[in-house]
Amino acid sequence: MATRDTSPDRVRQFSDGVFAVLITVLVLELRPPRSANFGALLPLWPTGLSYLVSYVFIAIVWVNHHHLFSYAQGVTPRLVWSNFAHLFSVSLIPFTTQWIADSKLAAAPVAMYAAVFVLVNISYVALCWEAVDRPAHQGVSDVMRRMLRMRSVITVVIFTGAALLSLRWPAAGMALICLCLAGYVRPDVPSSRDDGAAA
Amino acid sequence: MATRDTSPDRVRQFSDGVFAVLITVLVLELRPPRSANFGALLPLWPTGLSYLVSYVFIAIVWVNHHHLFSYAQGVTPRLVWSNFAHLFSVSLIPFTTQWIADSKLAAAPVAMYAAVFVLVNISYVALCWEAVDRPAHQGVSDVMRRMLRMRSVITVVIFTGAALLSLRWPAAGMALICLCLAGYVRPDVPSSRDDGAAA
Amino acid sequence: MATRDTSPDRVRQFSDGVFAVLITVLVLELRPPRSANFGALLPLWPTGLSYLVSYVFIAIVWVNHHHLFSYAQGVTPRLVWSNFAHLFSVSLIPFTTQWIADSKLAAAPVAMYAAVFVLVNISYVALCWEAVDRPAHQGVSDVMRRMLRMRSVITVVIFTGAALLSLRWPAAGMALICLCLAGYVRPDVPSSRDDGAAA
Amino acid sequence: MATRDTSPDRVRQFSDGVFAVLITVLVLELRPPRSANFGALLPLWPTGLSYLVSYVFIAIVWVNHHHLFSYAQGVTPRLVWSNFAHLFSVSLIPFTTQWIADSKLAAAPVAMYAAVFVLVNISYVALCWEAVDRPAHQGVSDVMRRMLRMRSVITVVIFTGAALLSLRWPAAGMALICLCLAGYVRPDVPSSRDDGAAA
Numbered sequence: 187m188a189t190r191d192t193s194p195d196r197v198r199q200f201s202d203g204v205f206a207v208l209i210t211v212l213v214l215e216l217r218p219p220r221s222a223n224f225g226a227l228l229p230l231w232p233t234g235l236s237y238l239v240s241y242v243f244i245a246i247v248w249v250n251h252h253h254l255f256s257y258a259q260g261v262t263p264r265l266v267w268s269n270f271a272h273l274f275s276v277s278l279i280p281f282t283t284q285w286i287a288d289s290k291l292a293a294a295p296v297a298m299y300a301a302v303f304v305l306v307n308i309s310y311v312a313l314c315w316e317a318v319d320r321p322a323h324q325g326v327s328d329v330m331r332r333m334l335r336m337r338s339v340i341t342v343v344i345f346t347g348a349a350l351l352s353l354r355w356p357a358a359g360m361a362l363i364c365l366c367l368a369g370y371v372r373p374d375v376p377s378s379r380d381d382g383a384a385a
Numbered sequence: 386m387a388t389r390d391t392s393p394d395r396v397r398q399f400s401d402g403v404f405a406v407l408i409t410v411l412v413l414e415l416r417p418p419r420s421a422n423f424g425a426l427l428p429l430w431p432t433g434l435s436y437l438v439s440y441v442f443i444a445i446v447w448v449n450h451h452h453l454f455s456y457a458q459g460v461t462p463r464l465v466w467s468n469f470a471h472l473f474s475v476s477l478i479p480f481t482t483q484w485i486a487d488s489k490l491a492a493a494p495v496a497m498y499a500a501v502f503v504l505v506n507i508s509y510v511a512l513c514w515e516a517v518d519r520p521a522h523q524g525v526s527d528v529m530r531r532m533l534r535m536r537s538v539i540t541v542v543i544f545t546g547a548a549l550l551s552l553r554w555p556a557a558g559m560a561l562i563c564l565c566l567a568g569y570v571r572p573d574v575p576s577s578r579d580d581g582a583a584a
Numbered sequence: 585m586a587t588r589d590t591s592p593d594r595v596r597q598f599s600d601g602v603f604a605v606l607i608t609v610l611v612l613e614l615r616p617p618r619s620a621n622f623g624a625l626l627p628l629w630p631t632g633l634s635y636l637v638s639y640v641f642i643a644i645v646w647v648n649h650h651h652l653f654s655y656a657q658g659v660t661p662r663l664v665w666s667n668f669a670h671l672f673s674v675s676l677i678p679f680t681t682q683w684i685a686d687s688k689l690a691a692a693p694v695a696m697y698a699a700v701f702v703l704v705n706i707s708y709v710a711l712c713w714e715a716v717d718r719p720a721h722q723g724v725s726d727v728m729r730r731m732l733r734m735r736s737v738i739t740v741v742i743f744t745g746a747a748l749l750s751l752r753w754p755a756a757g758m759a760l761i762c763l764c765l766a767g768y769v770r771p772d773v774p775s776s777r778d779d780g781a782a783a
Numbered sequence: 784m785a786t787r788d789t790s791p792d793r794v795r796q797f798s799d800g801v802f803a804v805l806i807t808v809l810v811l812e813l814r815p816p817r818s819a820n821f822g823a824l825l826p827l828w829p830t831g832l833s834y835l836v837s838y839v840f841i842a843i844v845w846v847n848h849h850h851l852f853s854y855a856q857g858v859t860p861r862l863v864w865s866n867f868a869h870l871f872s873v874s875l876i877p878f879t880t881q882w883i884a885d886s887k888l889a890a891a892p893v894a895m896y897a898a899v900f901v902l903v904n905i906s907y908v909a910l911c912w913e914a915v916d917r918p919a920h921q922g923v924s925d926v927m928r929r930m931l932r933m934r935s936v937i938t939v940v941i942f943t944g945a946a947l948l949s950l951r952w953p954a955a956g957m958a959l960i961c962l963c964l965a966g967y968v969r970p971d972v973p974s975s976r977d978d979g980a981a982a
Binding site: 206 | 604
């Protein structure tokens with residue numbers, strides 16, 4: 187069975203295709219306005235804003251996915267299915283972002299948005315477990331492993347909190363989501379210094 | 386002619402692009418509702434459900450495609466054209482799933498759905514034949530070969546049965562389809578233990 | 585400058601992405617009918633037929649593109665721009681196919697269709713020239729080179745003829761196009777025997 | 784940490800997926816006309832023209848992106864985020880091109896178009912800085928580095944000028960944009976001779 191290609195490259199490439207479609211989906215909704223002055227762009231702001239926001243958030247998810255798969259070594263059925271669950275959750279981001287922009291930050295859309303990120307993170311925890319945690323991985327220190335795990339659990343808790351919070355105060359819930367995502371812009375902040383030293 | 390690149394990598398990458406577009410096609414149909422409460426999401430259930438179902442079924446098809454191509458070694462015209470026929474059949478899944486959800490499990494849509502899976506499986510049998518069966522493949526045992534072949538034939542028979550069944554009892558036909566697909570979640574169940582031992 | 589990656593792999597991968605989007609574009613137009621019986625599918629036949637036809641024709645173009653790029657060795661600006669021209673021409677196939685189906689084989693759409701294939705082939709000739717003809721290619725025999733060139737010129741002539749013919753007799757023009765494309769199902773028919781022997 | 788895959792290949796492949804979707808987005812807007820004569824194509828010219836123009840401009844951006852990434856050696860967070868900013872700016876090209884065509888070269892759309900290209904170029908400068916400038920790159924001469932930098936700064940200045948100019952004389956602004964882009968058809972014009980000699 188030595189000739190079988192079991193590297194995670196194909197899972198990675200397929201995921202990139204899905205990310206590429208999802209990140210550009212909302213731009214299809216942007217239609218040029220009838221009149222040719224800057225004022226005519228104003229009514230487009232809900233779609234424009236939701237395109238920008240969901241672009242940034244999907245980019246953050248991609249960066250973390252990319253980071254995680256740089257540790258993946260083999261393809262297990264669990265890895266594949268966690269990845270499909272992850273991509274499915276991500277595919278709901280454009281839809282819910284647009285709902286938020288349309289409704290101008292109403293309670294139900296923001297709570298649903300936080301719920302989508304709870305899904306995104308639960309599937310990410312499952313991915314972490316398969317790609318980094320389980321294998322006796324020579325490239326991953328115990329410190330990093332523990333950090334990845336703790337970070338994911340905290341994130342799930344925060345997003346669940348944001349979902350509940352936004353049923354009452356949607357603006358506060360949205361702020362919490364944005365803050366939490368900002369912490370993910372660099373996937374490996376605390377260990378990045380060692381990383382740079384080791385590379 | 387030794388310099389020609391005849392590895393199946395490009396066929397695989399192209400297929401992944403097609404799968405990535407198809408698996409996300411239906412999310413484009415999900416438009417945020419006018420009002421901003423959870424009740425407003427209810428009328429979207431046919432599209433939402435059909436997106437989820439066709440996502441899962443295309444994922445199952447991808448897993449099996451991925452499994453099969455891990456054995457492929459060269460590119461023959463027959464492999465390429467079986468693959469195109471396979472991708473074409475898969476591309477009909479979103480459309481028929483949505484028809485089922487719209488019609489709430491009526492007879493004609495479910496029968497058509499089963500017919501699409503008959504097509505998907507016939508082209509998969511052709512792919513198996515080209516990728517695994519024909520070449521004097523060192524990585525594929527005779528047991529596995531026979532199993533793959535038998536399994537595919539049985540699946541075609543079951544889906545044909547489901548198509549006929551659902552003309553009368555669509556719910557029963559649909560249940561048969563789901564059961565049969567569930568058996569494909571792991572593409573190599575019976576040989577997986579040997580697989581693990583050999584890897 | 586030895587570290588620069590000048591392999592045609594990225595051009596190939598980008599082209600595959602474009603092909604993947606184009607080959608599935610028309611399936612987005614297929615919407616499930618209102619009523620749930622097989623008769624309700626009938627009004628969809630123009631889109632369904634044009635999806636099938638443009639799928640098959642883009643598949644034929646892909647097979648030839650794949651065949652050609654298996655000989656490509658370096659990336660020249662001319663190769664890149666011929667490829668962009670080729671992809672642009674291919675991107676017009678879904679649109680024109682749908683026009684033909686909508687108009688039930690009227691003169692103007694069929695003539696335009698033939699004109700699109702003239703463009704596809706002129707850009708293919710340019711691609712051949714860059715990928716196979718120009719480089720002192722060790723893997724390409726003189727016979728094959730001459731054949732590729734002659735074949736392309738003949739095809740351009742036939743498609744131009746089909747465009748003129750269909751202004752009068754659109755059905756005859758369409759038949760000529762289909763015949764000519766059928767000859768491309770296998771990109772290397774005459775040399776395939778030697779190919780098999782050499783591989 | 785030696786086992787981590789830090790090659791820029793995945794960033795490249797993801798970008799290609801996004802480019803592939805963006806370059807074909809506008810073809811989705813081309814719908815066949817009702818009547819079957821060439822005259823019926825005339826009302827489609829704004830979409831047709833904007834598809835052609837944005838196709839060519841995205842192709843030019845891709846060629847430069849491809850050129851730049853052939854020098855990239857590692858993946859840094861800054862490279863990834865500059866790349867996301869670059870792709871985001873590019874994704875606005877189809878929308879603004881269509882607005883220009885719809886409004887028949889009015890002032891606001893052309894100024895906005897130039898502004899989009901200012902964004903595209905600022906993010907390209909950031910990409911250049913990360914991929915070519917910063918690393919102690921053995922494959923990049925000082926001359927080329929200085930040239931890339933100067934060229935980018937000049938381009939940003941010209942596009943900003945075009946944006947201001949087109950508020951008054953949109954046709955002149957558009958001409959300036961086209962001229963400036965024409966200079967990018969070959970990404971490495973001045974050093975291309977050495978390039979050819981070194982390759």
